Amino acid sequence: MMQPRTVPFINYPQLFLEHAAEYTAILQEVLGRGAFILQRDVKEFETNLAEFLACKYAIGVGNATDGLTIALLATGIQPGDEVIFPSHTFVASASAIHFIHAIPVPVECGPDHLIDVDAVEKAITKKTKVILPVHLNGRVADMEGIEVLANRHNLRIVEDAAQALGAKYRGKCGGTFGTAAAFSFYPAKSLGCFGDGGAVVTNDAQIAERLFQLRDHGRNADGRVTMWGMNSRLDNLHAAILNYKLRRFPQEISRRREIAMLYHSFLSDLSSLLLPSPPNAEAERFDTFQNYEIEAEQRDALREYLQQHGVGTLIQWGGWPVHQFRELGFTQTLPRTDLLFTRCLMLPMNTLLTNEDVEYVAQMVRRFYQR
Numbered sequence: 001m002m003q004p005r006t007v008p009f010i011n012y013p014q015l016f017l018e019h020a021a022e023y024t025a026i027l028q029e030v031l032g033r034g035a036f037i038l039q040r041d042v043k044e045f046e047t048n049l050a051e052f053l054a055c056k057y058a059i060g061v062g063n064a065t066d067g068l069t070i071a072l073l074a075t076g077i078q079p080g081d082e083v084i085f086p087s088h089t090f091v092a093s094a095s096a097i098h099f100i101h102a103i104p105v106p107v108e109c110g111p112d113h114l115i116d117v118d119a120v121e122k123a124i125t126k127k128t129k130v131i132l133p134v135h136l137n138g139r140v141a142d143m144e145g146i147e148v149l150a151n152r153h154n155l156r157i158v159e160d161a162a163q164a165l166g167a168k169y170r171g172k173c174g175g176t177f178g179t180a181a182a183f184s185f186y187p188a189k190s191l192g193c194f195g196d197g198g199a200v201v202t203n204d205a206q207i208a209e210r211l212f213q214l215r216d217h218g219r220n221a222d223g224r225v226t227m228w229g230m231n232s233r234l235d236n237l238h239a240a241i242l243n244y245k246l247r248r249f250p251q252e253i254s255r256r257r258e259i260a261m262l263y264h265s266f267l268s269d270l271s272s273l274l275l276p277s278p279p280n281a282e283a284e285r286f287d288t289f290q291n292y293e294i295e296a297e298q299r300d301a302l303r304e305y306l307q308q309h310g311v312g313t314l315i316q317w318g319g320w321p322v323h324q325f326r327e328l329g330f331t332q333t334l335p336r337t338d339l340l341f342t343r344c345l346m347l348p349m350n351t352l353l354t355n356e357d358v359e360y361v362a363q364m365v366r367r368f369y370q371r
């Protein structure tokens, strides 16, 4: 039996303190250059990110919610058009749809907690224009199924890849399947900065041109306004931090996959749990484990027990899938998602964890079910 210890869900100060000297040097250099808005660090990060994802264009934006908004706008979507998305997502996926006067249509997720392709098909109407899959927990949705539906019904795909930087399906990065996709660099995301940040990506030159203008007041390369635009630019300071972190990101992903493997080896024999598919279990997928989201019997009691023993856990979105926010006008009934939200729980998953931390968390989970 291991000694009691504290394993917070995430240790925010440590995200900075871990490499405080390097980050401070970057901040001083960039600030001393007076490079605040849309300077060379943003350009460099956009180039590096596009290269990392093997896509043509990346555009730094203020956050992924704005990224989804301008990605949807760039598709030419019109007021009243319907956009289908999974209810198991952050409300931001839906609010991006709402604020361009389109209609968010939430659907069920499948056993892997990602958008269910059959549910998407059932939700398609004459008004549907876009399918918006969410690559949750660092795992890419079933893009083959989504692409078949999009082609058959002449729909666009806009991907919410906020949680999936570097995750792959059949060798291709999540975020590079559709017309455009948004990534988030919120601090708790696997590639996080020290505030809000995001990016939109596309392989289409015309869409890219629109995205560059939409994030910067509708201005083109000559500074002339040729369309309505927003102010949503990735801070140059954050771009410099992200450039530094992107270089180390492949190791970050390997470590997350290692931790997932550890959890799997410690917990997979427990019949009270359903675990995510372990790394390397599926040849066509490369999951990056933004989160380690399990399903657990007696979820709330388990959570309480872990809390009492120093282990921080989280239920995604505060415990409510989007369709349960009736105040926003949703009327759908999604029993499978409702059931999932009585069972889902996220165990600590980040690169500040040691192997001993992971083993301790697993031991506490085992102890709860063996009482």
Ligand SMILES: *Cc1c(COP(=O)(O)O)cnc(C)c1O
Residues within 6 Å of the ligand: 063, 064, 065, 066, 089, 090, 092, 093, 134, 136, 160, 162, 163, 183, 184, 185, 186, 196, 197, 198
């Ligand atoms: C974090 C997140 C967002 C929002 O990202 P921001 O950068 O905070 O706007 C959107 N969708 C999902 C699935 C997320 O996890």
